[in-house]
Amino acid sequence: MNAFTAMAWNGFREARRNKVTVVVGAFASVVLLSSTLVTDVTVNTFDRVLTDFGLGTMSLILAFLTIFLSSGLLSREIERRTIFLMVSKPVSRTQFLVARLAGNMLTLAVLVAAMTLIFLSQLLMFGAAITSTQLVAAAGLWFELLVLSSAGILFSSFSGPAVSAICTTGLYFAGHLAGDMYEIAKYSENPLVQTLGRVLYYVLPNLERMNFRPRATYALTVDAGTFLSAAAYGVAWAAIFTAIAVFIFERRDFR
Amino acid sequence: MQPVSPDAPPIQAQGLSKTYKVGFWLNRTVRALQGLDLQVGAGQIYGLLGPNGAGKSTTIKILMNLVRPSGGTARLYGQPVDHAATRRLVGFLPENPSPYDYLTGREFVTLAGHLSGLSGHDLDRRVTEVLGAVEMAGAEKLQIRRYSKGMVQRVALAQALVGRPKLLILDEPTSGLDPLGRRQMRDLILAERDKGTTVLFCSHIIPDVEALCDRLAVLVGGRRVREGSVQELVSAQVPTVEMVVENLKLDQVQQLGVPLESAQALDGRVLLQVSDTNSQRLLGGVLGAGGRVNRVQPARFSLEQLFMDALKESGRATSVGGEINT
Numbered sequence: 001m002n003a004f005t006a007m008a009w010n011g012f013r014e015a016r017r018n019k020v021t022v023v024v025g026a027f028a029s030v031v032l033l034s035s036t037l038v039t040d041v042t043v044n045t046f047d048r049v050l051t052d053f054g055l056g057t058m059s060l061i062l063a064f065l066t067i068f069l070s071s072g073l074l075s076r077e078i079e080r081r082t083i084f085l086m087v088s089k090p091v092s093r094t095q096f097l098v099a100r101l102a103g104n105m106l107t108l109a110v111l112v113a114a115m116t117l118i119f120l121s122q123l124l125m126f127g128a129a130i131t132s133t134q135l136v137a138a139a140g141l142w143f144e145l146l147v148l149s150s151a152g153i154l155f156s157s158f159s160g161p162a163v164s165a166i167c168t169t170g171l172y173f174a175g176h177l178a179g180d181m182y183e184i185a186k187y188s189e190n191p192l193v194q195t196l197g198r199v200l201y202y203v204l205p206n207l208e209r210m211n212f213r214p215r216a217t218y219a220l221t222v223d224a225g226t227f228l229s230a231a232a233y234g235v236a237w238a239a240i241f242t243a244i245a246v247f248i249f250e251r252r253d254f255r
Numbered sequence: 256m257q258p259v260s261p262d263a264p265p266i267q268a269q270g271l272s273k274t275y276k277v278g279f280w281l282n283r284t285v286r287a288l289q290g291l292d293l294q295v296g297a298g299q300i301y302g303l304l305g306p307n308g309a310g311k312s313t314t315i316k317i318l319m320n321l322v323r324p325s326g327g328t329a330r331l332y333g334q335p336v337d338h339a340a341t342r343r344l345v346g347f348l349p350e351n352p353s354p355y356d357y358l359t360g361r362e363f364v365t366l367a368g369h370l371s372g373l374s375g376h377d378l379d380r381r382v383t384e385v386l387g388a389v390e391m392a393g394a395e396k397l398q399i400r401r402y403s404k405g406m407v408q409r410v411a412l413a414q415a416l417v418g419r420p421k422l423l424i425l426d427e428p429t430s431g432l433d434p435l436g437r438r439q440m441r442d443l444i445l446a447e448r449d450k451g452t453t454v455l456f457c458s459h460i461i462p463d464v465e466a467l468c469d470r471l472a473v474l475v476g477g478r479r480v481r482e483g484s485v486q487e488l489v490s491a492q493v494p495t496v497e498m499v500v501e502n503l504k505l506d507q508v509q510q511l512g513v514p515l516e517s518a519q520a521l522d523g524r525v526l527l528q529v530s531d532t533n534s535q536r537l538l539g540g541v542l543g544a545g546g547r548v549n550r551v552q553p554a555r556f557s558l559e560q561l562f563m564d565a566l567k568e569s570g571r572a573t574s575v576g577g578e579i580n581t
Contacts, residue, residue, distance in 0.1 A: 001369055001374060002369070002374075003369055003370045003372070005369075006366055006369035006370060007366075007370070010355070010358075010366055013357070013358070013362075014355065014357055017357040018357070080353050081349065081351070081352075081353045082353050082354065082355055084319075084321060084347075084349040084352070084353070085347075085349065085352060085353070085354060085367070085411065085414060086370070087320070087321065088319045088320070088321065088342065088345075088347040088349075089342060089367065089370035089371055089418075090339050090340055090341075090342040090343040090370065090371065090372065091339060091370055092339045095339075251323070253275075253316075253321070253322045253323060254316070254321040254322065255275070255316070255322065
């Protein structure tokens with residue numbers, strides 16, 4: 001195991017031993033299983049409700065877990081001074097930061113996979129249709145979490161856990177609403193509002209591009225090109241956030 | 256960039272300075288380090304001695320690339336301190352170390368070993384060896400959050416040693432240890448020196464510095480005020496003599512006109528300290544004035560005295576911390 005893998009694996013181990021992750025994972029599983037109750041409200045859109053509720057639950061719970069895990073990642077290391085023992089080893093700060101992000105994403109990949117399995121088992125149990133778009137939606141969620149995680153790490157590279165969590169939560173909602181804001185601003189007669197809508201649309205990551213959950217709900221297909229371009233979009237935003245975080249982190253004093 | 260040269264001096268610093276900006280608007284500055292020159296030769300145990308806020312930890316943090324200097328240069332084995340590969344030769348124990356508390360002692364030292372470039376059976380063997388050396392083999396499977404302060408200090412030392420460093424940098428290594436733990440830590444440092452490892456350590460515990468160091472620098476207010484071997488520094492002190500006088504009052508002794516280093520009235524006696532050159536004059540004067548001298552003894556040369564003198568000379572005998580400018 002090389003230094004990078006060891007640090008990433010340690011990040012995964014930290015999340016696994018963190019009670020919050022375990023409790024949230026268990027809670028998400030219970031909520032997913034309880035979606036059987038929701039099916040009682042429908043007669044002929046059974047598959048749709050089950051998919052919508054299942055993927056929605058996964059998305060919401062994992063988004064908030066991501067905010068929790070990433071927004072204090074660096075600031076906690078600096079506050080507790082655990083970072084002294086890591087960056088004094090023959091590893092660069094960039095390596096350390098990217099490994100921490102990788103550890104976070106490994107944790108989230110395991111959680112997305114485990115929840116998807118529970119979700120699919122439920123569909124099987126109720127004889128509902130399993131479509132490729134449901135799997136694409138789960139994969140898309142992971143890329144959305146990648147953007148959110150890298151944003152959380154960026155904010156935590158220069159602020160405390162609380163400020164970082166507030167900013168990342170704000171980015172999550174703004175990222176999902178960026179497209180809507182752009183559309184609404186277009187209809188404004190005020191050129192300033194129009195410009196502001198346009199600027200926000202281009203400055204914020206559009207998390208809706210990785211959101212295939214509505215398509216999964218309505219059993220619409222997603223072609224490979226659309227998925228790959230969304231994945232590339234997510235990776236590009238994550239790279240931008242990580243690069244800025246690295247720039248700040250490389251210049252910080254750890255007192 | 257030149258390759259790492261194990262033959263270059265382990266530590267070289269020239270004109271090192273660090274100014275921190277503090278306050279909400281970052282409009283005040285604290286000068287933690289001011290023009291420090293330092294050279295540590297291979298195989299030495301070099302001590303940094305100074306009161307709190309003297310700049311010891313800042314120096315160490317600059318050397319470990321945790322803090323960037325505001326001025327000057329620092330090199331490890333001829334390489335700038337931000338050269339990551341050079342740190343393969345260095346083991347570092349920070350002050351009040353804080354390892355990941357969700358890991359067991361063994362897991363943490365293994366992680367440190369991976370980061371130092373070890374792997375496989377060699378890493379397993381080395382982890383067992385260092386945990387044994389710091390007497391933590393029995394607690395290696397416990398999570399660090401269950402460790403006492405002394406146990407954390409030991410496991411942190413184990414992570415510093417795991418990569419077989421040629422240079423050990425230890426910040427207050429004996430802090431938080433009981434007398435037995437301090438003794439063991441000192442023995443471990445000496446054992447490392449015997450293996451040829453260079454050690455830089457900082458402390459404000461004078462007996463530790465005295466017991467371990469070949470050379471030392473005394474820092475006060477971010478400046479180096481003394482530097483040399485322990486022997487040189489101690490023997491450079493002005494020898495003094497302590498005298499206890501009876502049958503004379505303090506003002507009567509002071510009227511004898513002999514310059515005194517210190518004078519203190521005790522219950523019916525006067526405790527005097529006088530330089531060796533003036534001791535015969537004082538003795539004659541006291542006896543001539545009808546006093547009785549019931550004890551004369553040379554004062555012990557010590558680092559403590561040297562340290563106090565250095566503080567006094569720099570005008571910072573009571574203050575701690577860096578120089579604050581508003």
